[in-house]
Amino acid sequence: MLRFLATRVGLLIPTFIGVSLVAFGFIRLLPGDPILIFAGEHGITPERYHQVAMQYGFDRPIWTQYFHYLGNLLHGDFGQSIVTRRPVLREFITLFPATLELSVCAIVFAVIIGVPAGVLAAVKRGSVVDQGLMGTALVGYSMPVFWWALLLVIFFSGILHWTPVSGRMDLLYFFKPVTGFMLIDSLLSGQKGAFTSAVSHLILPTIVLGTIPLAVIARQTRSAMLEVLGEDYVRTARAKGLSPFRVVGIHALRNALIPVITTIGLQVGMMMAGAILTETIFSWPGIGKWMVDSVFRRDYPVVQGGLILIAGIIMIVNLVVDLLYGLVNPRIRHR
């Protein structure tokens, strides 16, 4: 187990270097000069341009810039935004809780509904229930995210007035962020109604972001369950006189979850990278929106730093998934 962990952590180093190289290189391949974009329509004098370029090191050869950047990274210095002049790392830390809060809610939503739906479809294989569930899953998977989001907003916010249209909190409430997670901060603030407001703001973005993972998880659970339900040990469980609920929910599901966990892990990784469409539609101040804005501004340090941080988080999520995998699957744990 320890050796497994050590190997996995060791593998992170070359991955990290690769990611930094790609992050550094790709944004520079894009046409568009950050200084010119920042200067705007007024333009900039050649002298001033040169001065700014020197300040950011853009005048030096690209590989020198890279090694300089890598050296800074090792000291934990991700540089600062060209636009806001604030350290990239601090901006990330400020924005990431919003993304994390939304991602966690969305994945919990997707798992809580997707896994039982998949199990039900597998148990009722070929029935109307199965076809209905899998048809719905296919629709959920194929629907454009922005369109689905707009439909929900029109219906629940526009017509029914049940949920707010955007943001994380009503303007009525104000409190200093402690953890950055609205659900926790609103409780800590002790203001009446703040928590309810945080929850109601989360509902629609959670559904929108969770829909595709839900569909993927439901379909994956169904096919894994179908495979497992035909196994000899499920017959043994029935032969023991166990209730159908125990046979399916304990003996079959535990085995079926092994491939599903991999899927869930991949989905979580993708969400952590920031749900660009969802965050944009609901004006959710997370890192997805932040990254897109930075790309448009050619804010090199933010794009590089953001990419590396996101990649790091995805790597950690994958590591956690692998460890969980061992926990669920004893055949891996005891190797």
Place this chain on the structure above:
Amino acid sequence: MPLLEVRNLTVTFDTASGPFKAVSGVDLSIEPNEIMAIVGESGSGKSVGMLAVMGLLPKSATVTADRLAFEGQDMLTMSSRARRRIIGREIAMIFQEPIASLNPCFTVGFQIGEMLKTHTSLSRGERHRRSVELLELVGMPEPERRLSAFPHQLSGGMSQRVMIAMAISCNPKLLIADEPTTALDVTIQAQILDLLVALKNETGMALALITHDMGVVAETADRVIVQYAGEQVERQQVAGLFSAPHHPYTEALLRALPERAIGNRLPAIPGVVPGQGDRPTGCVFNPRCPYSTEMCREVVPPHQPIELGRALCHYPRNTEKAAA
């Protein structure tokens, strides 16, 4: 009263190419503390019949019977909840592939303990002690330590021992063993059979032994049922069956035993068991039977009287040696 009584059991599967009768008109009764062997080639419906008794067949199977009763209780009409109180506790079953039959995600201790938890009121500590005791009973080395082992850490023979321990944990009155040694090494086969017979003698349970191995039958069984293509072709005491088989199929099976072969060629039975599409008219065995006549090809044979092993044959063999 017999422990298990089955009359005219028929199992039909819905398949893409129409209904398929896997078992048809099987009668059997199992008395307490006896070993009943059910013999036949692959595809003879010997497992399907017992799975039907356990209620373990998939939904595509339709089970009908004039009577299917355990200790006088009708198992066909009882609720599935009532049936689950019998399955596992009163009638237990072990299978052909012991490694695949244990759940890979749970420890041996969990899987045995679960059985005890479902059917007994033992406390946690008592269940643990009983599990250790059971593993000892089935001859598992280091039983205490094995409780925390996962199935992939066990060999086939050890897995079957665990399956047996689990099956006998609630002192069942009937243990159905579906080819319990087929998947095991030859050296282990004898050990597992000896264990089953010893447990049967010790606990007083009855044993329904499904096998295709006539050698196993000769060594262990009290009574034998021979099945062919879903039909019960003969039913006899083991001694009578070996000395005077009444059905030509039984006779052919015995002749194919290596230790009984005369000369230096082993007499095989020509042909294969008919499948769904190629069932012959008349007697199901007629295409492979050396004695078949026009009558066998056209008329379905009747069951002969009990003295002739209820042989499903127009021309039963060894009639002069009919059981008294």
